[in-house]
Amino acid sequence: MTGFAELLLSGVMSGLIIGLAGLAVTLVFGIARFSNAATGDTMTLGAYGALLGTTLTGSLIFGGLVGLLAGALAAVLSYVLVFRQLANRSPISSLLASIGLAFFVRAGLGLAFGHNQSVFQLDIVRPIRFLDLRIQPNDLKFAAIALVTLVIVFIILHMTPIGRRMRAVADNPLLARVSGIAPRPVMFTLWAMAGAVSAIAGIILGMKTVVSPEMGWDMLLPAFAAAVLGGIGHPVGAIVGGLVIGVAQELATPFVGFTYKIAVSFIVLLLVLLVRPRGMFGRVEGVR
Amino acid sequence: MDAYLIAIAIVSGIYLLLALGLNLQFGLTGLINFGHVGFFCVGAYTSAILSTNGVPVAWSLLAAALVGMLAAWPLGVISIRLREDYFAIASLGFSEIVRLVATSEGWLTNGVQGIAGIPRIFSGVTGQSQAIAMLAIVTVFCVLAILAMRRIVRSPFGRMIEAIRDNEEAVKSLGKDPAGFKMQVLLLGSMLAGLSGALYAHYIGYISPDQFIPFITFQIWMAIIMGGVGRISGTVAGVIILMVFLEGSRFLRDIAPFIPEVAMASIRLGAIGLALMLFTIYRPQGLMGDYTKR
Amino acid sequence: MTLEIKEMSKAYGGLTVVDRVSITMEDADIIGVIGPNGAGKSTLFSLVTGFLDGNGGDVVLDGKPLGNASAVERAQAGMVRTFQVPREFAHMTVRENLMAAAPGQGGENLITTFFRPASVARQEKEIAGKVEETIRFLKLGVVADTPAGRLSGGQKKLLELGRALMTGAKLIMLDEPFAGVNPVLIEELSQKIRELNARGIGFLIIEHDLGALSKLVSKLYVMDRGKLIASGEPAAVLSDAAVREAYIGGGAN
Numbered sequence: 001m002t003g004f005a006e007l008l009l010s011g012v013m014s015g016l017i018i019g020l021a022g023l024a025v026t027l028v029f030g031i032a033r034f035s036n037a038a039t040g041d042t043m044t045l046g047a048y049g050a051l052l053g054t055t056l057t058g059s060l061i062f063g064g065l066v067g068l069l070a071g072a073l074a075a076v077l078s079y080v081l082v083f084r085q086l087a088n089r090s091p092i093s094s095l096l097a098s099i100g101l102a103f104f105v106r107a108g109l110g111l112a113f114g115h116n117q118s119v120f121q122l123d124i125v126r127p128i129r130f131l132d133l134r135i136q137p138n139d140l141k142f143a144a145i146a147l148v149t150l151v152i153v154f155i156i157l158h159m160t161p162i163g164r165r166m167r168a169v170a171d172n173p174l175l176a177r178v179s180g181i182a183p184r185p186v187m188f189t190l191w192a193m194a195g196a197v198s199a200i201a202g203i204i205l206g207m208k209t210v211v212s213p214e215m216g217w218d219m220l221l222p223a224f225a226a227a228v229l230g231g232i233g234h235p236v237g238a239i240v241g242g243l244v245i246g247v248a249q250e251l252a253t254p255f256v257g258f259t260y261k262i263a264v265s266f267i268v269l270l271l272v273l274l275v276r277p278r279g280m281f282g283r284v285e286g287v288r
Numbered sequence: 289m290d291a292y293l294i295a296i297a298i299v300s301g302i303y304l305l306l307a308l309g310l311n312l313q314f315g316l317t318g319l320i321n322f323g324h325v326g327f328f329c330v331g332a333y334t335s336a337i338l339s340t341n342g343v344p345v346a347w348s349l350l351a352a353a354l355v356g357m358l359a360a361w362p363l364g365v366i367s368i369r370l371r372e373d374y375f376a377i378a379s380l381g382f383s384e385i386v387r388l389v390a391t392s393e394g395w396l397t398n399g400v401q402g403i404a405g406i407p408r409i410f411s412g413v414t415g416q417s418q419a420i421a422m423l424a425i426v427t428v429f430c431v432l433a434i435l436a437m438r439r440i441v442r443s444p445f446g447r448m449i450e451a452i453r454d455n456e457e458a459v460k461s462l463g464k465d466p467a468g469f470k471m472q473v474l475l476l477g478s479m480l481a482g483l484s485g486a487l488y489a490h491y492i493g494y495i496s497p498d499q500f501i502p503f504i505t506f507q508i509w510m511a512i513i514m515g516g517v518g519r520i521s522g523t524v525a526g527v528i529i530l531m532v533f534l535e536g537s538r539f540l541r542d543i544a545p546f547i548p549e550v551a552m553a554s555i556r557l558g559a560i561g562l563a564l565m566l567f568t569i570y571r572p573q574g575l576m577g578d579y580t581k582r
Numbered sequence: 583m584t585l586e587i588k589e590m591s592k593a594y595g596g597l598t599v600v601d602r603v604s605i606t607m608e609d610a611d612i613i614g615v616i617g618p619n620g621a622g623k624s625t626l627f628s629l630v631t632g633f634l635d636g637n638g639g640d641v642v643l644d645g646k647p648l649g650n651a652s653a654v655e656r657a658q659a660g661m662v663r664t665f666q667v668p669r670e671f672a673h674m675t676v677r678e679n680l681m682a683a684a685p686g687q688g689g690e691n692l693i694t695t696f697f698r699p700a701s702v703a704r705q706e707k708e709i710a711g712k713v714e715e716t717i718r719f720l721k722l723g724v725v726a727d728t729p730a731g732r733l734s735g736g737q738k739k740l741l742e743l744g745r746a747l748m749t750g751a752k753l754i755m756l757d758e759p760f761a762g763v764n765p766v767l768i769e770e771l772s773q774k775i776r777e778l779n780a781r782g783i784g785f786l787i788i789e790h791d792l793g794a795l796s797k798l799v800s801k802l803y804v805m806d807r808g809k810l811i812a813s814g815e816p817a818a819v820l821s822d823a824a825v826r827e828a829y830i831g832g833g834a835n
Contacts, residue, residue, distance in 0.1 A: 034373065091373055269377070450674060
């Protein structure tokens, strides 16, 4: 029973990371209207940024902030240099360019930091025992960070003027254009948010496991699966979707083995697309 | 002939088979296949497993083409009706799953160690004549594939896939189901990829899962975009440009041997990534211009 | 040929854009549907032709209920639509556009393409003959070998009509065939529609241009905000007070 509970717990943790990555995917899809394949490598960038920041300042918190800023900045840059140029073309152009960007970022990180795995120097803390269940205090902190991130995203989307405009664009891009919503501040905020959220996901993943140039690309399928499962364009849905996938992966591991974990998210993705393409929470999408 | 040039020509031919299939799918039909390397992988493993277990190479090549095609069938059945970007992601996922299977099912694929000692196509001859024989085989397949593409382009089938690329909704309004055409195009392209994989396995002699990463898929994408989407001649040109680039990066290492191979791999990855971005932004029609003029 | 559109409905969230609209066509008629912008006419077309899933209602074609048949199946059943913004195959010539529309082409699969080229060539010749007829009928001869993307708006509308004819449709549904078309061509297009109708093809036409339409149709349906507000003979409908209100109030031109 404890074994099961611990699997569940570890599933929730990886689910939060997948959920955050899915949140970044869903934000971009909802507003910029394409699947951003560079999300995973923005995560990697955030993790390396945090690693570098931690080494320079000696503080994990400052390091984390450096990583977060790096992610946000990179995402805004990618909008200005790449995706804005493609805004009026088919979403496929942006998708293809985002794959190019993903390779480019990964290559840059590989050149700058090498291909060896790096780790964050975290203090080793004795796990908390709770009803026979061992809980890592760090996991609690990571979960708290993930939740705070979600809350902040929610506050920005629902309680600020720029957030209301973002949601207006998400609901109806044509109408938003006609009613004169200036796209630039909306898009800058969107990309900064998506980049920061990806970076946080990458930093948590890096702290829980190891940092390597390939870490983010491998998260791409789970992230897409979470976004689609949650109902594309639906922020809370992405987190819930991520949790479902994270737990499903962990629970499936004893049966299918460690390597097939990624396959779980692929199967979830296909099932959702086939059975309920609008996801758990999604609105009905209009005709193309 | 210089052994080096022969080697490059063989690899170019193997890439060309991949690129012709992808050009049929994306360039002519508008089907976004991000999982092309998956079928290449299936073909390579099929032929490698069969031939190392005593099946004659001629049969293992045929089997590789068929199994490559069959592998595409479930993907098509499940996802060909999806929206185009969802299909793209599903196909990318599919190729990752194929690689996962190649990694995990050690009893069949020898896992991460890969399969070594894959027999050459003409085991009777050696050295230079072996290479020339290989080149001849690859050339024959490429010529056949190009002739097949030309026939398709000029057939009613070709007219219909072009119509699908131009406007899928209008095709539906005429009572024709785009999914059926896309399925055939997916199967044929995957057959070519399977064959290409088999030729690759027999030429290199050793395969392992890490040779079948998505990067290969996007190198082929880069080639067809550079050459001009939808044109057969453009596909050939694109593959040549890709080879010049890949080989050029090898020459760079000869000049600057202090650059380690891992760094070189990163440079190649970054350059392909950069090129993908720049071409989609500035020259989506490719170097050779508008695809409507074939 | 008979058509019965029964209580078609479509709602987005709380907004009902098509509200239980029923239209009946007996014996291959020409019927018009008019209404101000946003009345739900085009949505109705998409529902009837299966391009959009509705929230209730059915279509009965020649006594056969179509239920939840797909857009492709509906077109195969003989119900072919055009689009408000023409959807020509832009990179293909007018001739190729028309060739592509011919039904039952054996050469449309790879097996016959590669293994039975002679039978494909034979069928191509046959289809090419029909295409010539269609080109002559619609007077598209001058542009027959021009890429369709370069045609004028009116020519594209003609081309879409031509494609619908090539499919052998029993019922052709035209979405604003006169919009952006010059008056001379409108008159000619109307004449073609009458001729085709005389050969037994039914027409359901959405239009803004009341003048041209009321001369063409035998029956007129008026939609406003998703609902049918009037139907009957054109002259009677156009003098109806509610219709005048909807039109003038809706700011139609």
